[in-house]
Amino acid sequence: xxxxxxRLMPIPGLDKADEQTMAMIVALTSEVTVLRARLDAFERIAxxxxxxxxxxxxxxxxxxxxxxxxxxxxxxxxxxxxxxxREAGEAxxxxxxxx
Amino acid sequence: MNAPHPxxxxxxxxxxxxxxFVRDLKLFVMGDLEPVQREMAMQVAxxxxxxxxxDPVGNLxxxxxxxxxxxxxxxxRRESQRLLWxxxxxxxxxxxxxLAQRAAIAEPKGSVRTNPDFRAPGYLVDGDVxxxxxxxxxxxxxxxxxxxxxxxxxxxxxxxxRNGGYLNDFRGQTAMAHVLTCYPDLDPKRIVELxxxxxxxxxxxxxxxxxxxxxxxxxxxxxxxxxxARSERLGVAVHYSQQNAESTDFPDGSFDLVYTCAVLHETxxxxxxxxxxxxxxxxxxxxxxxxxxxxLLMTIGSLWDELSAELEAxxxxxxxxxxxLTADYEAxxxxxxxxxxxxxxxxxxxxxxxxxxxxxxxxxEGVFRSWFVASGRA
Numbered sequence: 001x002x003x004x005x006x007r008l009m010p011i012p013g014l015d016k017a018d019e020q021t022m023a024m025i026v027a028l029t030s031e032v033t034v035l036r037a038r039l040d041a042f043e044r045i046a047x048x049x050x051x052x053x054x055x056x057x058x059x060x061x062x063x064x065x066x067x068x069x070x071x072x073x074x075x076x077x078x079x080x081x082x083x084x085x086r087e088a089g090e091a092x093x094x095x096x097x098x099x
Numbered sequence: 100m101n102a103p104h105p106x107x108x109x110x111x112x113x114x115x116x117x118x119x120f121v122r123d124l125k126l127f128v129m130g131d132l133e134p135v136q137r138e139m140a141m142q143v144a145x146x147x148x149x150x151x152x153x154d155p156v157g158n159l160x161x162x163x164x165x166x167x168x169x170x171x172x173x174x175x176r177r178e179s180q181r182l183l184w185x186x187x188x189x190x191x192x193x194x195x196x197x198l199a200q201r202a203a204i205a206e207p208k209g210s211v212r213t214n215p216d217f218r219a220p221g222y223l224v225d226g227d228v229x230x231x232x233x234x235x236x237x238x239x240x241x242x243x244x245x246x247x248x249x250x251x252x253x254x255x256x257x258x259x260x261r262n263g264g265y266l267n268d269f270r271g272q273t274a275m276a277h278v279l280t281c282y283p284d285l286d287p288k289r290i291v292e293l294x295x296x297x298x299x300x301x302x303x304x305x306x307x308x309x310x311x312x313x314x315x316x317x318x319x320x321x322x323x324x325x326x327x328a329r330s331e332r333l334g335v336a337v338h339y340s341q342q343n344a345e346s347t348d349f350p351d352g353s354f355d356l357v358y359t360c361a362v363l364h365e366t367x368x369x370x371x372x373x374x375x376x377x378x379x380x381x382x383x384x385x386x387x388x389x390x391x392x393x394x395l396l397m398t399i400g401s402l403w404d405e406l407s408a409e410l411e412a413x414x415x416x417x418x419x420x421x422x423x424l425t426a427d428y429e430a431x432x433x434x435x436x437x438x439x440x441x442x443x444x445x446x447x448x449x450x451x452x453x454x455x456x457x458x459x460x461x462x463x464e465g466v467f468r469s470w471f472v473a474s475g476r477a
Contacts, residue, residue, distance in 0.1 A: 016167040060112050074120055078127040085175060088168035089135035096142050 016088070023084035031077055104265040105332035106325070107252050108197040114190040121186050122256050124179045132172050137403045139166070144402055156405050163406070177414045180230050180257075187253045188232065191245055202244040202328040208336035209313075211327035213320040217341050222367040223318060226416040229257070235296070238321040247325020251297040270360040271300030273470050274391045275307040275452035277445040278356065280459045281474060282387050287311050287355035291381060293344035293374060294362030298326030298337060304358070305335035307452045311355075315339045316347055345373035347381070352477075354381045358389040361470075364423035371423060375435040382477035388437065391445070392471040396424040398444075398463040428473035437475030444469040 219236035227234040295315030378388040412420040448455035
């Protein structure tokens with residue numbers, strides 16, 4: 001299922017590269033905001049229940065299974081944040097193929 | 100990537116997450132963004148017929164630079180490298196005390212000799228190789244090992260775990276494997292590595308030839324203090340000294356084996372000639388020099404690989420790359436006075452050199468799978 005929008009009107013004077021940069025920063029900010037909120041919720045609930053302290057979190061070492069899941073999560077984040085660059089490359093390639 | 104390192108403090112949960120992020124960002128830039136640019140470049144090369152011009156790579160490069168996505172990809176590639184040093188540097192700053200503690204060795208088996216009046220050659224001072232802030236020569240002073248730690252940890256992440264994980268020692272192991280392959284009778288008692296950096300390729304020599312006295316030479320005091328502490332922590336005795344590899348203070352003929360690992364492509368053209376000459380001067384009659392390098396340009400393959408390497412040279416500060424990887428090492432070695440000169444590819448040793456699958460032949464087996472070697476006897 002495609003994630004690209006057909007027909008995006010150009011904004012006069014806005015450089016394509018600037019547009020991509022903005023897209024990435026927006027996506028990144030969104031990722032970080034969601035992450036912060038999730039972490040904040042978790043820490044409040046866990047602390048209230050007497051489950052963990054900050055020291056526990058700092059000392060945490062993920063096991064092999066967690067390593068695999070975390071790696072997949074990092075790849076998902078990268079793919080989302082830099083989507084604009086991937087699409088730009090594909091669009092330039094398509095334009096080249098049409099030559 | 101999670102293997103403990105004997106010298107670098109273990110990163111905290113968040114530092115580790117940051118470092119893994121940088122590694123994955125680099126993999127993403129290489130694996131997800133680059134293939135599209137490569138495909139486009141190959142089509143552009145055909146459409147514009149750049150191969151028919153007298154500068155195919157230069158022409159392809161200006162064509163590609165017209166495309167915003169190419170510029171963005173290039174920008175992100177450089178940014179990922181800058182982020183790498185940033186992240187590792189921050190982590191080491193936070194752990195400076197712990198790092199200094201680990202660097203303090205009670206009864207060292209090896210040694211480190213620094214020289215406060217030493218000036219690194221201009222070609223290294225003019226630009227920070229690999230964009231590493233401070234380059235090879237920076238010294239925060241007061242016995243600091245920070246610059247070496249930065250290079251060691253950053254280098255391991257930069258290699259994406261393809262070159263021996265945190266030990267980053269495959270090059271040194273492969274250089275030793277070359278000695279075992281082509282000079283099995285040598286059994287060196289005195290060995291020196293020129294341009295040893297943090298000693299990641301020096302330790303393999305000490306491990307392969309445990310009876311030998313091993314030396315390492317490079318330009319940065321902080322890097323060498325770190326290299327010394329690192330070697331001690333790995334349990335090998337190495338004597339490090341701060342000198343220019345073009346003209347060391349060791350007497351003529353004082354070594355059985357002199358070697359370099361991926362040093363020549365970071366040095367100026369005159370330095371390459373001088374280092375080869377110096378490696379000859381340092382050898383006793385019948386001694387061996389081994390100069391190991393990344394694959395030479397003519398074996399690199401496609402126009403894209405060549406362009407990509409050009410970009411690396413320009414945007415990752417490796418300005419001498421092209422000259423060093425197009426040189427005629429056979430001729431250079433003979434000019435430097437070597438006999439029995441060999442040039443070719445040594446199969447990478449993925450562990451101890453003595454356990455390696457020993458193979459030396461004319462063809463590259465690919466990046467990281469084999470290394471170019473020029474060797475000869477004095």
